[in-house]
Amino acid sequence: MRIALDAMGGDFAPAETVKGALLAAKEFDVDIDLVGLPERIELEMGKNGRRSPRVTVVPASEVIAMEEEKIAQAVRTRRDASINVAMSLMRDGRADAVVSAGNTGAVMASALLMLGRIRGIERPALGTLLPYNDGRVFLLDIGANADCKPAYLVQFAQMGSSYMETVLGIHHPRVGLLNVGTEDVKGSDLAQEAFERLRESNLNFIGNVEGINVHKGIADVIVTDGFTGNVALKVAEGIADYILEQVRGVIKSSLLYVSASLLLKPALRRVLKQLQYEEYGGAYLLGVNGVVVIAHGRADASAIKNAVRVAKMAAEGGLVASISASLTAATATAAAQ
Amino acid sequence: MRIALDAMGGDFAPAETVKGALLAAKEFDVDIDLVGLPERIELEMGKNGRRSPRVTVVPASEVIAMEEEKIAQAVRTRRDASINVAMSLMRDGRADAVVSAGNTGAVMASALLMLGRIRGIERPALGTLLPYNDGRVFLLDIGANADCKPAYLVQFAQMGSSYMETVLGIHHPRVGLLNVGTEDVKGSDLAQEAFERLRESNLNFIGNVEGINVHKGIADVIVTDGFTGNVALKVAEGIADYILEQVRGVIKSSLLYVSASLLLKPALRRVLKQLQYEEYGGAYLLGVNGVVVIAHGRADASAIKNAVRVAKMAAEGGLVASISASLTAATATAAAQ
Numbered sequence: 177m178r179i180a181l182d183a184m185g186g187d188f189a190p191a192e193t194v195k196g197a198l199l200a201a202k203e204f205d206v207d208i209d210l211v212g213l214p215e216r217i218e219l220e221m222g223k224n225g226r227r228s229p230r231v232t233v234v235p236a237s238e239v240i241a242m243e244e245e246k247i248a249q250a251v252r253t254r255r256d257a258s259i260n261v262a263m264s265l266m267r268d269g270r271a272d273a274v275v276s277a278g279n280t281g282a283v284m285a286s287a288l289l290m291l292g293r294i295r296g297i298e299r300p301a302l303g304t305l306l307p308y309n310d311g312r313v314f315l316l317d318i319g320a321n322a323d324c325k326p327a328y329l330v331q332f333a334q335m336g337s338s339y340m341e342t343v344l345g346i347h348h349p350r351v352g353l354l355n356v357g358t359e360d361v362k363g364s365d366l367a368q369e370a371f372e373r374l375r376e377s378n379l380n381f382i383g384n385v386e387g388i389n390v391h392k393g394i395a396d397v398i399v400t401d402g403f404t405g406n407v408a409l410k411v412a413e414g415i416a417d418y419i420l421e422q423v424r425g426v427i428k429s430s431l432l433y434v435s436a437s438l439l440l441k442p443a444l445r446r447v448l449k450q451l452q453y454e455e456y457g458g459a460y461l462l463g464v465n466g467v468v469v470i471a472h473g474r475a476d477a478s479a480i481k482n483a484v485r486v487a488k489m490a491a492e493g494g495l496v497a498s499i500s501a502s503l504t505a506a507t508a509t510a511a512a513q
Numbered sequence: 514m515r516i517a518l519d520a521m522g523g524d525f526a527p528a529e530t531v532k533g534a535l536l537a538a539k540e541f542d543v544d545i546d547l548v549g550l551p552e553r554i555e556l557e558m559g560k561n562g563r564r565s566p567r568v569t570v571v572p573a574s575e576v577i578a579m580e581e582e583k584i585a586q587a588v589r590t591r592r593d594a595s596i597n598v599a600m601s602l603m604r605d606g607r608a609d610a611v612v613s614a615g616n617t618g619a620v621m622a623s624a625l626l627m628l629g630r631i632r633g634i635e636r637p638a639l640g641t642l643l644p645y646n647d648g649r650v651f652l653l654d655i656g657a658n659a660d661c662k663p664a665y666l667v668q669f670a671q672m673g674s675s676y677m678e679t680v681l682g683i684h685h686p687r688v689g690l691l692n693v694g695t696e697d698v699k700g701s702d703l704a705q706e707a708f709e710r711l712r713e714s715n716l717n718f719i720g721n722v723e724g725i726n727v728h729k730g731i732a733d734v735i736v737t738d739g740f741t742g743n744v745a746l747k748v749a750e751g752i753a754d755y756i757l758e759q760v761r762g763v764i765k766s767s768l769l770y771v772s773a774s775l776l777l778k779p780a781l782r783r784v785l786k787q788l789q790y791e792e793y794g795g796a797y798l799l800g801v802n803g804v805v806v807i808a809h810g811r812a813d814a815s816a817i818k819n820a821v822r823v824a825k826m827a828a829e830g831g832l833v834a835s836i837s838a839s840l841t842a843a844t845a846t847a848a849a850q
Contacts, residue, residue, distance in 0.1 A: 410724025
């Protein structure tokens, strides 16, 4: 199992990507191609004072910056950018998955350009495990498609189900539709039409899931358009930060509270850790011809390591083949109806 | 100042509505019409063992239940339902505002039927103060319109601005558009078109606000469509509950933690209280010809009291006249361009 890691992607690259690669190679049974500017990577390797026979440097002469403006154009014209070279390794069968903490738009554009879509997929989608219920709820789309058609949402549900089956081993995962109410006829035109199509599909569709129940684990996969999904995910992230800040704030307001909280620290840290998205590895770009994991832009070495871990799990599980087979099955079901 | 309170609306009506009315009449300078089944209301008054010369019972012979199926039809045909009678008091100038913890759809339908829209308003919207930054961020639409046109969002921004000016006294409130990125050209077709129109408007538009920044107080008013707004609000509510549950869970896991947390209880309670939407009174239905406040279905007496308080503030501030004037100003600006 070989993972191509975009060494230059992320706010703290290549320092944290190199460290993360070394950690992952040590902990998991995995080989890593560190793709990027060789001198920068070598410098970081030197700082770490150790190398690994399982971590190889693959040179790429260009970089796409986190805050780049014309992303699509940059990806198309800078063919030797680290993310493009990483994708080409997977395309050519020399790597089993790609991991990047780089600009999400750049990773998506590069994946589409270098790998293309799985046959039959209308729109690839970004999905992620939510940090609730031990990371056993998969939400998609979280930002690849701001405007969606009902048919896209059905494909998102298929891809999310494939993910939960192959990576987490959940048989016949329950699919919910993010909506503003639990009644069948409810929500936007998009949600109402998607509801009907999901009901007619061969998926294990359990109906609408309201925002207030997203974290409750009543569905294994929750589908929505990329606009709503992105807002929901980010609001949740912001609120979690806010609450923990508030708790810290009141604790600091008195010496008694400070002492009491010292005792509680391990407990609170456990909660905090569970709420960190990084623990669950990042976002998957589903629907392209390959396993692509996008770690958070602020990913540190540990987050990079986790992203490598989940990329490996998806590649081992045969995620791409599973999505492809699920599309064929869906088409057969639709034809039989 | 006279408030018509739907005594029969809410999961705990009329017990909590009657108690809430008595509390409000005692604490604020306000008269309350308790609208509903007289014998039920009188029974609750009796249980409380006290009355108030400022709380009057106004009979209504019918009720619209919380879980009713055909809401619009129920509102149209049951003219003597408590919510309809409350609205008619406002329509006839015998009350200055209506408060209900009843079915949101029923309150909206009744308001449209009995009061109608403010001239020029295309779609009324539901807005609420978020429980962050001391309740100084107003989000709308949170569920009245699942599908929106760009022009609606501009009107939502005008109504939200009028609210912040008249009720919270914020001069020239900053308006943000909920979106998936901070760059100007970003998001769904709806968001992109709304962005342009907001920029051309006479509002204090500050640009896009990402989900992760909703709680940060960078905008006083945040506008979005009713689908996204509802999901965002409810996800936030769910996550807040989840985090507090998790904190409780780890604390219970050890006796040491339990002791430490006893010391911290007042501090944690302060955070908890701040996060309760009920503290901020409920949702406003903006754009109808009258002040309408919808309290949470699970509202207790204290939440009802707070809803009466904010309804009074909006009526005193002249919210309806302010929205009307802001529409006129917007039309004049547009004509001058």
